[in-house]
Amino acid sequence: xxxxxxxxxxVQVIVDSVGICGSDLHAWSEGSVGDSANLYPMVLGHEPSGxxxxxxxxxxxxxxxxRGALEPALYCYHCEFCRHGKFNICANIKFxxxxxxxxxxxxRVNLPAKNFLAVPPSLTSDLATLIEPLAVAMHSxxxxxxxxxxxxxxxxxxxxxxxxxxxxxxxxxxRIWAIEPLAHxxxxxxxxxxxxxxxxxxxxxxxxxxxxxxxxxxxxxxAAGEQTMNDAMxxxxxxxxxxxxxxxxxxxxxxxxxxxxRKELSIFNVRRSNDEAHDALHLMLAHPERFAPxxxxxxxxxxxxxxxxxxxxxxxxxxxMIVRPQQ
Numbered sequence: 001x002x003x004x005x006x007x008x009x010x011v012q013v014i015v016d017s018v019g020i021c022g023s024d025l026h027a028w029s030e031g032s033v034g035d036s037a038n039l040y041p042m043v044l045g046h047e048p049s050g051x052x053x054x055x056x057x058x059x060x061x062x063x064x065x066x067r068g069a070l071e072p073a074l075y076c077y078h079c080e081f082c083r084h085g086k087f088n089i090c091a092n093i094k095f096x097x098x099x100x101x102x103x104x105x106x107x108r109v110n111l112p113a114k115n116f117l118a119v120p121p122s123l124t125s126d127l128a129t130l131i132e133p134l135a136v137a138m139h140s141x142x143x144x145x146x147x148x149x150x151x152x153x154x155x156x157x158x159x160x161x162x163x164x165x166x167x168x169x170x171x172x173x174x175r176i177w178a179i180e181p182l183a184h185x186x187x188x189x190x191x192x193x194x195x196x197x198x199x200x201x202x203x204x205x206x207x208x209x210x211x212x213x214x215x216x217x218x219x220x221x222x223a224a225g226e227q228t229m230n231d232a233m234x235x236x237x238x239x240x241x242x243x244x245x246x247x248x249x250x251x252x253x254x255x256x257x258x259x260x261x262r263k264e265l266s267i268f269n270v271r272r273s274n275d276e277a278h279d280a281l282h283l284m285l286a287h288p289e290r291f292a293p294x295x296x297x298x299x300x301x302x303x304x305x306x307x308x309x310x311x312x313x314x315x316x317x318x319x320x321m322i323v324r325p326q327q
Contacts, residue, residue: 006056016125019047039099046072046097048104049128069131071115134280135273137164143268146171153177156223157185169193300327
């Protein structure tokens with residue numbers, strides 16, 4: 001595939017691996033992500049890693065052959081939010097994987113050099129795709145503000161939930177519950193750091209019994225199901241914190257206002273990450289054994305329909321599905 005040379009300040013990368021994200025699955029199966037409708041044709045994929053093949057004028061410290069994780073968001077750096085360091089809510093953000101901005105299920109991409117994070121040879125290209133979603137999980141923990149010996153519940157043990165559990169393990173939380181309907185994902189949750197993993201129908205009883213009916217200090221909803229936010233509020237302690245990391249399929253979801261009010265809960269929303277990629281890389285390099293088991297399936301780009309079918313229907317014990325455009 002031919003591509004114009006990178007502009008000044010840019011690098012051109014061959015895309016080595018791309019993880020399939022939950023929002024990709026929403027776009028694939030529902031034709032939208034929340035209230036953002038697909039506009040065809042469009043290219044999905046925003047959890048990429050790649051190898052530099054060309055550098056534009058003015059780029060220093062990056063050379064052809066360097067491998068790295070690729071940041072899919074392009075910020076303007078001059079709006080009110082960028083000036084205050086809140087790049088993830090940039091007023092002029094361009095996100096590669098949204099309508100009009102092709103994602104990474106393709107062979108080559110030109111990117112600003114600052115969107116390239118070099119990784120060491122010890123980290124495979126497949127594992128490097130986890131840096132983007134792990135950075136999202138680490139951004140969510142800024143709102144969760146977990147203190148040592150606090151208790152946490154995570155709803156959903158898909159890839160983002162599992163990565164959230166891995167990040168929580170580093171906070172020294174006293175006890176981590178994972179709530180997940182699929183047995184193989186419950187097993188993965190315990191392997192990566194959850195204290196206990198239970199199906200949704202057992203969540204309230206398990207958490208209330210395990211916390212002496214107090215509830216947990218913080219709940220992180222990585223599932224964004226129709227009722228998971230309400231379930232999260234029910235298992236939270238009075239004055240607890242509820243963090244929404246997942247993306248709801250619909251524009252509107254039911255919310256039990258009385259429970260939220262009576263408990264005086266703090267509710268936080270997460271939009272991607274904000275300069276947590278370096279921390280994510282450091283955590284992965286410090287504990288590679290936690291992350292390697294998450295990548296369970298790999299497919300080539302011409303098998304992308306099969307890849308989405310497996311990931312979207314949770315088939316074959318899938319954890320993280322990787323697509324390799326060069327395979």
